[in-house]
Amino acid sequence: MINIKQDGSIQDVNEAMVIATGKDRKQLIGQDFSSYFSDPEKARIGYQKVFADGSVKDYELQMLHRSGSRLDVLFNARIFHNETGDVAGIIAVARDISERKRLERELNNLNESLEKRVTERTAELKAANEELEAFSYSVSHDLRAPLRAVDGFSRKVMLGCGDKLDQEGLRLLGVVRQNAVRMGKLIDDLLAFSRLGRREMHVVAVSMQDLAESSATELIELEPERQINFSCEAIPPCLGDPAMLKEVWMNLLSNAIKFTRQNNPAQIHVGSRIEGEFTIYWIQDNGAGFDMAYADKLFGVFQRLHSQEEFEGSGVGLALSQRIIHRHHGRIWGESQIGQGATFSFTLPLKRLSPFLGDHP
Amino acid sequence: MTAIATEMQVLLIEDNPADAELTMDALRESHLENRVLWLKDGAQAIDHLFGEEAGLHVQRIKLILLDLQLPRVNGLEVLRRIRNETQTRRLPVVILTSSQEESDVIRAYDLGTNSYLVKPVDYDSFITIVKELGLYWMLLNKSPGESK
Numbered sequence: 001m002i003n004i005k006q007d008g009s010i011q012d013v014n015e016a017m018v019i020a021t022g023k024d025r026k027q028l029i030g031q032d033f034s035s036y037f038s039d040p041e042k043a044r045i046g047y048q049k050v051f052a053d054g055s056v057k058d059y060e061l062q063m064l065h066r067s068g069s070r071l072d073v074l075f076n077a078r079i080f081h082n083e084t085g086d087v088a089g090i091i092a093v094a095r096d097i098s099e100r101k102r103l104e105r106e107l108n109n110l111n112e113s114l115e116k117r118v119t120e121r122t123a124e125l126k127a128a129n130e131e132l133e134a135f136s137y138s139v140s141h142d143l144r145a146p147l148r149a150v151d152g153f154s155r156k157v158m159l160g161c162g163d164k165l166d167q168e169g170l171r172l173l174g175v176v177r178q179n180a181v182r183m184g185k186l187i188d189d190l191l192a193f194s195r196l197g198r199r200e201m202h203v204v205a206v207s208m209q210d211l212a213e214s215s216a217t218e219l220i221e222l223e224p225e226r227q228i229n230f231s232c233e234a235i236p237p238c239l240g241d242p243a244m245l246k247e248v249w250m251n252l253l254s255n256a257i258k259f260t261r262q263n264n265p266a267q268i269h270v271g272s273r274i275e276g277e278f279t280i281y282w283i284q285d286n287g288a289g290f291d292m293a294y295a296d297k298l299f300g301v302f303q304r305l306h307s308q309e310e311f312e313g314s315g316v317g318l319a320l321s322q323r324i325i326h327r328h329h330g331r332i333w334g335e336s337q338i339g340q341g342a343t344f345s346f347t348l349p350l351k352r353l354s355p356f357l358g359d360h361p
Numbered sequence: 362m363t364a365i366a367t368e369m370q371v372l373l374i375e376d377n378p379a380d381a382e383l384t385m386d387a388l389r390e391s392h393l394e395n396r397v398l399w400l401k402d403g404a405q406a407i408d409h410l411f412g413e414e415a416g417l418h419v420q421r422i423k424l425i426l427l428d429l430q431l432p433r434v435n436g437l438e439v440l441r442r443i444r445n446e447t448q449t450r451r452l453p454v455v456i457l458t459s460s461q462e463e464s465d466v467i468r469a470y471d472l473g474t475n476s477y478l479v480k481p482v483d484y485d486s487f488i489t490i491v492k493e494l495g496l497y498w499m500l501l502n503k504s505p506g507e508s509k
Contacts, residue, residue: 141429141430141458141459141460142430142459144459144480144482145377145379145380145459145480146379147482148379148380148383148459148480148481148482148484148487149377149379149380149383151482151483151484152379152382152383152386152484152487153379154484155484155485156386177484180482181482181483183482184481184482184483188461191461
């Protein structure tokens with residue numbers, strides 16, 4: 001506690017102030033109040049404010065100890081009057097807030113180091129991403145070129161020296177070529193998959209009905225000899241990236257068309273229902289189906305549940321679809337029994353998607 | 362490759378000998394094989410197009426087939442030089458590459474390519490594409506300054 005005159009000089013102090021400053025009571029009395037603070041100007045403004053307004057609350061100052069150490073305090077002060085009613089001075093009480101200030105400083109330091117770590121981590125991730133991009137670039141260019149040579153030169157053998165080869169020789173070269181082309185397709189699909197992670201999302205309102213129907217029309221046109229009965233219920237629109245969602249429909253519908261190859265006519269049905277905060281869209285077919293024991297493998301890259309001879313494919317379509325649905329904060333799954341057809345379902349949130357949408361789940 | 366002096370040329374800038382051979386197979390199907398000049402990297406291309414004899418060389422070029430991933434000077438840099446120099450700026454350039462990267466497509470168009478084709482892995486598609494592009498650019502397309 002400290003008692004200050006109108007000119008700013010100290011009138012009296014208690015024991016706490018003696019300890020805080022490291023000076024005798026006698027030494028303190030008569031001295032300028034502001035000279036015991038790290039920021040004398042702020043201290044002066046403080047007591048002038050008390051004289052002007054009658055009081056101050058929680059005025060922050062830093063007291064100087066004789067030893068040079070500093071003590072953070074909060075001053076609460078008010079004026080007092082003498083017997084005749086005139087302003088006689090200020091009574092000020094200081095509260096030690098050094099512990100709070102220490103914690104604040106620690107928190108600031110922590111924040112700073114956290115920010116630094118985030119910056120470093122971001123730079124690392126950026127570098128990793130660039131590396132990945134360079135890698136996929138190299139995959140796209142450097143792996144495809146030799147494959148073209150494998151296929152091209154096998155073909156040249158067939159064309160140029162085909163007469164020197166017997167049936168079996170020609171068949172073997174055919175196998176080489178088929179595999180080169182298949183590997184080319186694998187590389188393309190893998191690239192599409194890796195590109196998807198980097199692609200920015202452009203979220204708008206999307207008519208899922210239009211997407212499903214146009215995808216089905218496009219795909220069914222590619223199979224003029226087959227009888228495919230496609231129907232689509234009235235399904236609700238959603239918020240999402242239309243190009244990406246189109247890929248999901250194309251993948252799921254082309255699977256349905258592929259796996260109903262042995263069923264005449266093929267039946268493919270699209271519908272939806274709302275559950276909680278999500279719309280569930282589903283695609284049902286009467287095709288070959290799959291064994292539910294392997295359901296967890298459906299969405300892995302290059303995972304396939306059928307042999308190339310039964311049903312061709314690279315095993316990337318469903319992995320790609322899952323990645324797209326995850327980026328839309330949804331889920332995707334398949335249900336089936338062998339020979340009983342399959343139903344693939346995915347959910348999309350009904351509500352507006354969060355601003356973190358572009359991030360991976 | 363030797364060519365008859367007055368005939369217009371296809372300049373093939375390609376480092377991969379297998380791809381170059383397949384490209385020439387395809388151009389043979391369009392009866393253009395004798396009009397191909399094959400340069401094996403970007404530096405050779407720069408020398409051919411901007412070196413001492415450049416004047417003679419450039420007036421014979423009807424089409425440039427340009428790969429992107431080239432040793433020494435890459436394809437985009439070659440394209441940039443072609444578009445920057447007065448005597449080569451209007452030469453038709455077709456990028457013929459394995460790269461499907463959108464960034465390459467964008468940069469190639471920004472630098473002024475006339476076309477961008479991704480080489481298919483499959484031989485038959487590759488032959489068809491190169492054969493057709495050879496016929497189109499060599500026989501159908503009209504370049505500035507041509508009399509007919």
